């Protein structure tokens with residue numbers, strides 16, 4: 001219910017319809033106040049949709065949304081969200097964080113200004129180019145020249161990193177918590193890896209766009225109903241999820257191509273030296289990973305989260321005390337189905353406020 005109209009129009013004839021030169025992303029007229037849901041009149045923040053992060057207006061999905069809490073200090077930690085949708089679903093975009101963002105702003109607004117000021121500098125939600133979805137029931141990707149719908153790995157992660165760079169450069173973002181749902185969780189963990197992996201790959205598949213790769217890494221990553229080992233699922237789907245094997249193979253091939261080696265190297269639970277490549281920026285403190293899994297998820301089995309947690313535990317054994325990462329795993333008994341975690345927003349907002357409290 002909280003999800004707004006997706007950025008991509010259903011008909012490809014007006015694929016640029018939502019991308020109007022006249023409504024410049026920074027124009028104040030596009031700023032909407034966020035009202036406290038408890039009284040519907042107090043302004044608790046401002047929402048700015050549709051900032052172009054490439055600076056070149058390349059395509060309508062290379063944009064991000066920002067929410068500023070009232071009284072925020074921009075140098076406080078940021079919360080950055082990456083939506084899911086199997087790298088291809090045109091109906092899921094940055095607006096899928098609307099409900100959670102409102103919950104976070106309203107929860108923090110209850111705290112004294114001096115306290116909340118240090119907790120959250122801003123919230124961002126990133127759009128990125130999607131891979132083809134030719135058999136989508138209502139909005140198939142049938143225009144081969146539409147850059148929004150023909151992305152191929154590493155385009156998705158290149159867009160995410162470019163967006164993060166934009167937030168650092170133009171919005172003073174310093175440390176940040178990177179949150180991702182489903183394939184957004186894969187992307188969040190990919191953002192910790194050495195970007196050389198993607199840069200080399202891009203040389204061979206790119207359509208000409210060159211993103212930014214070198215960006216400061218997150219301090220904390222939160223994965224929600226995440227995909228962490230795609231080859232593992234396709235080769236050996238857990239009991240009860242066998243029916244999804246071909247669907248997984250289809251979207252994974254659409255996003256990464258048919259070479260299983262590429263899937264393995266792109267996935268955090270199967271890539272070599274994933275954790276070793278996660279270097280912190282100039283700020284201090286331990287790296288943290290929070291894994292949240294809805295136990296009623298009919299699309300992503302709990303084994304994905306368990307496998308990721310086991311991988312982190314094993315890697316941690318190799319590290320000395322100072323370098324170990326902190327891991328928290330939340331199994332949500334009443335989390336609902338795959339997308340309900342962001343659709344409802346309340347519980348997710350609560351979890352993310354707790355993560356921000358943990359940051360300080």
Ligand SMILES: Nc1ccccc1C(=O)C[C@H](N)C(=O)O
Nearest residue numbers: 085086088089182247251299300
């Ligand atoms: N089958 C999945 C398995 C795992 C994670 C997502 C999906 C999806 O189907 C996502 C999206 N709604 C899609 O239409 O591709």
